[in-house]
Amino acid sequence: MNKMHKEHNLSKNQQIIFDIINKSPEPLKAYTILFNVQKKGIKAPLQVYRALDKLVEIGKIHKIESRNAFIACHNSSCQVAKATAFSICEICEKVTEISSAGLSKYLANFKDKDGMKYSKYNLEFFGLCKKCR
Amino acid sequence: MNKMHKEHNLSKNQQIIFDIINKSPEPLKAYTILFNVQKKGIKAPLQVYRALDKLVEIGKIHKIESRNAFIACHNSSCQVAKATAFSICEICEKVTEISSAGLSKYLANFKDKDGMKYSKYNLEFFGLCKKCR
DNA sequence: AACGCTGTGTAATAATATAACATTAATAAG
DNA sequence: CTTATTAATGTTATATTATTACACAGCGTT
Ligand SMILES: [Zn+2]
Ligand SMILES: [Zn+2]
Ligand SMILES: [Zn+2]
Ligand SMILES: [Zn+2]
Secondary structure, three states: OOOOOOOOOHHHHHHHHHHHHHHHHOOEEEEHHHHHHHOOOOOOOHHHHHHHHHHHHOEEEEEEOOOOOOOOOOOOOOOOOOOEEEEEEEOOOOOOOOOHHHHHHHHHOOEEOOOOEEEEEEEEEEEOOOOOO | HHHHHOOOOOOOOHHHHHOOOOOOOOOEEEHHHHHHHHHOOOOOOHHEEEEEEEEOHHOHHHHHHHHHHEEOOOOOOOOOOEEEEEEEEOOOEEEEOOOHHHHHHHHHHHHHOOOOEEEEEEEEEEEEEOOOO
């Protein structure tokens, strides 16, 4: 089913759902996705959630936790699926993935008081985007 | 209703719900809270959510977004309700609020590529706690 | 009294996510 | 090729999380 040797071969449902997220200018919610793919034969929430889970796992998309929504990764298909940072406009809800070498380095090396290092993090910044100021 | 001049005077429902979260060693979910306060006359989800919203707003508790759960603030009733960081153990689900001057300073001053500064952030680190390693 | 504001009580419903089970497709061994 | 194993799918039902809508009570201000 489409054997181009990309990083990952997406299955049929995964590809459909990735495409719709990837084309969207804004994060999409699971049920919004569901409504948009019903014409393509995906009829049940679980089909969507399974694809979403997999896409998150392989770093093609990220979940914006504070919004229960999903966005395609734009860090050249995130080598850092486990180290994500976003800016979120509190008015227009625009979400942008932040890619800052300094930030990711700082957080990847951050140790808490017990000297604990972390394998993974998610950071969400909130504020007003250019337009909304 | 209890006029000690603290930072905020909690209402009856707010106090009940804060107490239960504050006593809990682990983050509590809204419906767990609901089940635990029904004996005290709080019967409906909305009563819980309204109190939670207010408590979050005034910084007495924080929401752990990736878990849909709530934890009491232990940074001396968070002056930084809008700048939160947590460590989360992926095995036992233990959650700890991180208070690191360095971290909060770094993030408070972080500017993205457009020079945008943010008024608020939430950071969740994932890894394994001492016990679970 | 009339108003604004915050909080409360209640019922209904919306939105988000998972469990359980049966089946099929793709990969890997033997 | 055949069998085993894993990943993905399809379907129904259900669990979990959160909000809408409406009525009303308490309190301080004007
Ligand atoms: Zn990414
Ligand atoms: Zn905006
Ligand atoms: Zn705090
Ligand atoms: Zn642990």
